[in-house]
Structures are given as structure tokens and as C-alpha cells.
Amino acid sequence: MPSSAVNALPGDNSKPKPEKKGSLEAFKAVFAYAKPHKLAFSGVFVCALLGISADLLQPYLVKIAIDDHLAIGKKDFDLIGIIAAVYLGISIISFIFTYLQNNLLQYAGQSIVAKIRNDLFGHISKLSMSYFDKVHRGSLVTNVSSDTETISQFFTQVLLSLIRDGMTLVLIIVFMFQLDATLAWYCLIALPVIGIVAFLFRRYLREAYQTTRSRLSRLIGFIAENLSGMGLIQAFRQEEEQTRRFTEHNQSYWEGNMREVRANVLFNRTFDFLGNAALVLVVWLGGMAVFHKQIEVGVLYAFTSYIRQFFAPINQITMQWNTFQSTMVSMDRIWSIFSTRPAVKEPAAEEAVHLPLEQVQGRVDFNHISFGYTSSQTVIPDLDLHIAAGEMIGVVGTTGAGKSTLISLLNRFYDVTRGSIEIDGIDIRRLPQSRIHRIVGLIQQEPYLFSGSILDNVRLFQKDISREKVVEACQFVGAHDMIMRMPGGYETPLTERGSGLSAGERQLISFARIVVFKPKILILDEATANLDSQTEQLVQDALQSVSKGRTTIVIAHRLSTVMHADRIIVMKHGRAVEQGTHDQLLARHGYYAELYRHAKQASGQ
Numbered sequence: 001m002p003s004s005a006v007n008a009l010p011g012d013n014s015k016p017k018p019e020k021k022g023s024l025e026a027f028k029a030v031f032a033y034a035k036p037h038k039l040a041f042s043g044v045f046v047c048a049l050l051g052i053s054a055d056l057l058q059p060y061l062v063k064i065a066i067d068d069h070l071a072i073g074k075k076d077f078d079l080i081g082i083i084a085a086v087y088l089g090i091s092i093i094s095f096i097f098t099y100l101q102n103n104l105l106q107y108a109g110q111s112i113v114a115k116i117r118n119d120l121f122g123h124i125s126k127l128s129m130s131y132f133d134k135v136h137r138g139s140l141v142t143n144v145s146s147d148t149e150t151i152s153q154f155f156t157q158v159l160l161s162l163i164r165d166g167m168t169l170v171l172i173i174v175f176m177f178q179l180d181a182t183l184a185w186y187c188l189i190a191l192p193v194i195g196i197v198a199f200l201f202r203r204y205l206r207e208a209y210q211t212t213r214s215r216l217s218r219l220i221g222f223i224a225e226n227l228s229g230m231g232l233i234q235a236f237r238q239e240e241e242q243t244r245r246f247t248e249h250n251q252s253y254w255e256g257n258m259r260e261v262r263a264n265v266l267f268n269r270t271f272d273f274l275g276n277a278a279l280v281l282v283v284w285l286g287g288m289a290v291f292h293k294q295i296e297v298g299v300l301y302a303f304t305s306y307i308r309q310f311f312a313p314i315n316q317i318t319m320q321w322n323t324f325q326s327t328m329v330s331m332d333r334i335w336s337i338f339s340t341r342p343a344v345k346e347p348a349a350e351e352a353v354h355l356p357l358e359q360v361q362g363r364v365d366f367n368h369i370s371f372g373y374t375s376s377q378t379v380i381p382d383l384d385l386h387i388a389a390g391e392m393i394g395v396v397g398t399t400g401a402g403k404s405t406l407i408s409l410l411n412r413f414y415d416v417t418r419g420s421i422e423i424d425g426i427d428i429r430r431l432p433q434s435r436i437h438r439i440v441g442l443i444q445q446e447p448y449l450f451s452g453s454i455l456d457n458v459r460l461f462q463k464d465i466s467r468e469k470v471v472e473a474c475q476f477v478g479a480h481d482m483i484m485r486m487p488g489g490y491e492t493p494l495t496e497r498g499s500g501l502s503a504g505e506r507q508l509i510s511f512a513r514i515v516v517f518k519p520k521i522l523i524l525d526e527a528t529a530n531l532d533s534q535t536e537q538l539v540q541d542a543l544q545s546v547s548k549g550r551t552t553i554v555i556a557h558r559l560s561t562v563m564h565a566d567r568i569i570v571m572k573h574g575r576a577v578e579q580g581t582h583d584q585l586l587a588r589h590g591y592y593a594e595l596y597r598h599a600k601q602a603s604g605q
């Protein structure tokens, strides 16, 4: 199969989908995650109400101290002392409830997002290969990591702001009207101005935010691609070119970030300015009113405090509106993943066949199948191939002949477009996928090893498989001595993708897996292609042992690997053009004989 292009940029699934209905559905779906935390959110609401009330009572207390005592020269030291003590008391109350409110909200928000992240990862790992062909992995990394983080901001910032700042605003207005209705009305004149400013900035900020997100997504994708293809990049001396391209992405992300920061700063400062302008208005109008003895000086003090506090929540709410918009973008993207159903579907309950593993014989029939990865390109036009239980089949053919595709179809990574594939006469579409993967064991050119111990890599983290069984399997494939030479033996931790081992050693470990899990059908897709001839011999010996009693399909470019197969299938343009034993095929002087001659010439024999 072609490996993904090292240099490709992430696909555009990072782009926002402004579809209204989808957004609403996404919102509802994400909100459903909040339901189990109703109690926590109610707690947040109560704490916020108490905290804010305590905050807003403070200027009112000072007003009482000024107007009822200081301004009229009343020397009641005890009462002033009491007011000071109450002030301190409500500061402590405000501190406690704000602390509780923040912790509760963070707890609920982080729990929701952890659950979404878990579900998302679980969902992605169940999607079919055709999905991964279309969607760029870098973008998926962004979806699982930073989009979920943005959703977390919704619960911990947006919701908090709506509750806390919304309530603050309402209470401030109530307090202001309580103090002086005329002055309060003058302050409210500021509201339409704020609305217009917020509206003008909003669109610009949203666009700036989306651009930055898309660029970040591309940057992450580029890094992910480069890391997975680092060997190739170095082998082809592409480091400088890749660094240049990275710099371009990085620069573009930096520019996007700067634009966003500039817009944010301008927006915040404009709000500060508006706040100060309103303060000037209050001082001027309120000062006049004090001179004309229409209001008391303490009221003016309280008003100047409230007007300062009045702008902060409005600013917060409008700022959170932008976060809310970006959350919607993230929700849309995550929802579009959640709403993607696997192209390869599990059989319906009434159609499913539960074939017990011990009853599997291993017969495989490809009944006139056809398949294409896209509707416009047919990779396998019509293939009719029947493999007897226990038979060893070699599949050869030039690059792009469709050999790996055949294997992907047998594993049901994709569904055939016509015909059927059967195992022991049962259409694989009627077998649960987990069952197919227990029946069919796949060993690829580059075996996938997980970060974990050798023991866990062989038994695939199934703790019910005993260590003895693993050791036995490793002895069987000839990997035991190699493992025992390692510092930690079977407990030696493997780094990601098993990079601490040689290609042959990695392959032997994947062979041991086969012995442990005993799949009835064994597929080797270029399993020995990366090995030197000595290691290949070792692996071939292991293969001889492992393939006994199993249907084995070996795909190889090197004809020597399949020469001893019971039958060799020669593929060309998705068709089986010849089949027979090595000797029979040579005797035909056809395509296989030609491939054999080329191979011999190439190896100089």
C-alpha cells in the first residue's frame, strides 16, 4: 500500500462548517455530556450568586460609612468598626465562594471534556480505513487534542462568564437604580455604544481566530507527517527543504496569532476607554448632582465603583462570545467525526454468524469480487480465487497489481463493491469484525509494536494470557534467546513503534503474536522484505513453523520467498493472470517466468 505522502498538508477538515442545523445538533450533543453534572452546575450558580452579592455589597457598605457617618461628622467609632468588620467578613465570603465556584466548574468542565476525548478516540478507532484515506491524521490529532480543549473553555470560561458576569451585570444595575435612578439611566446610555463596538469587532475576531486555528492544524499535521517520515527525509536529504516548509507554516501561524492578538488588544483597550469615558460622565454628572445636593457624596463613590465593575463583565461576556464562536467551530468539527459512521458495518444481529474459533477450517473464497478505493478507479475488476484450508499461497505481481488490496479486503478494512469473500463458506460481511480479526492474522512489512513491554506486545496487553505461554511462543519462533539477551528480558520496555529493536527482531515478535493468538488464516504482506538474507532465513524458519495447520497467504516481491508455496497466484492489474506451483508456472513461459527471469538478472545469477 502506498504510504501517505510525507509532505502533504492536512486536509481541510479543520475548516469550520457553518451549517446551522449541524451546529445546533453538535451543540445539543455536546451539551448532553453536561447532564450528569447538573448538581455541580447548580452549585456553581449558587456559589457565584453568593460571591457576587458579597462583592457588590462592598461599595454599598463604604457608601453607608461615608453618607451616614463620615459626611455628617458622626463620631460613632464602634459602628465604623462594625462596618469595617462586615467589609472584611464579606471579602472572606466572596473569596470562599469564588474559590468553590471555580473548583466546581473546573471539575465539571474537565470531566466533561475528558469523557468527550475518550469517546472521540474510541469512535475514531472504530472508523473504517476509507475514512483514514480521506482525512488527514494531523487534523485528527488537532481534533482530539485542541478542539476538545476549546470545548473545555466553553464550560470553564464561557459558561462561567454567562453565569457570573451576567449575574454581576444584573445586580449592578439593581444596585445603581437603588442608589439613584437618574444617574443609573445615564450609565445605561453606554449600552448601545458597547453593543455596536462589540458587533463590529466580533466578526473580525472570529475570522482571525478561525484562520489561526486552520494554520495551527496545518502546522501540527506537517510536524506529524515529518516525524513519521523522518527516516525518508534524512535518506533523501530533505531536511533543509522540510525546514524551509516548516518555517513557512510557522511564519503563517505566527502572523495569524499576531493578528488575533492585535485584534484582542484593540478590543480590550477600546472597552477600557469606553469604561473611562462613562466614568468621566458619572463623575461630571454625579459631581454636579452632589454640588446641587441632589445626591450624597457616598452615592457618587458607590456609582464610580459600580461603573468600573459594570464594564468588566460586559467586556468579559463579549470576549466570551468569541470563545463561544470558536467553541461552536470545534463542536462542529468534533460532531462531524462523531456523526461519521464506519463505512464497513457490523452485521445486523439477525444476519450475524458466530463462528466458533475452534471450528474454523480456514477456507477462503474470493467470489468474482471487484473493488476500487474510489468510484472512478477500479483496482480489482473481477477476481475469482479459491484457497483451500491449510493451503500455502504465494501472491506475486508488480507494484500496484492489487496484492495488498486483496489482503485489506480479506481483513474487511474495506467492503467489496461486487461479489463476495467467504471464510469457510460464510460471507465475511456476516461475521463480526472482531471475529474476522481473530481468524485472520496479518503480518506486515513494518510490524506495529506498541509502547509497552515485550511481554505485553506479544500478548497484546491481554493479561489473561500467561507469561509462560508468551515465552513458549517466543521459543517456538526463535525469538527467546534474543529477548533474554536484552537487559530487562520479557519486561524490556519497547519505545514507540519498537524502534529499540532491529527489523528482524520486531518481525519475530509479531510472529510470536501469531503463535499466541493462533489465527487460522495467516497473511504475510511483504513480511520479510526489510530483512537481510540471514535474518530472512531466521524469519522463514519461523514462518515454516507458524504456518503449519494454517491457511497462509504470502505476498512478496522476492520470488524466492514464495517459491515453495503450494500455489502461486500471479497478479496483474487486479486480476489473477496465472496460478500454479513454481515449476508449473516456469513451464508455462508466461508472466511469472518473465518476472522470474528479471529477478534472476537483477540478482546477477
Ligand SMILES: Nc1ncnc2c1ncn2[C@@H]1O[C@H](COP(=O)(O)OP(=O)(O)OP(=O)(O)O)[C@@H](O)[C@H]1O
Pocket: 001, 002, 133, 373, 374, 379, 397, 398, 399, 400, 401, 402, 403, 404, 405, 406
Ligand atoms: N488507500 C488507497 N487509496 C486509494 N488508492 C489506493 C489505496 N491503496 C492502494 N491504492 C491503489 O490501488 C492500487 C493497488 O494497490 P496495492 O497496494 O494493492 O498494490 P500492491 O500490488 O500491493 O503493490 P505493492 O507491491 O507496491 O505494495 C494502486 O494503484 C494503488 O495506488
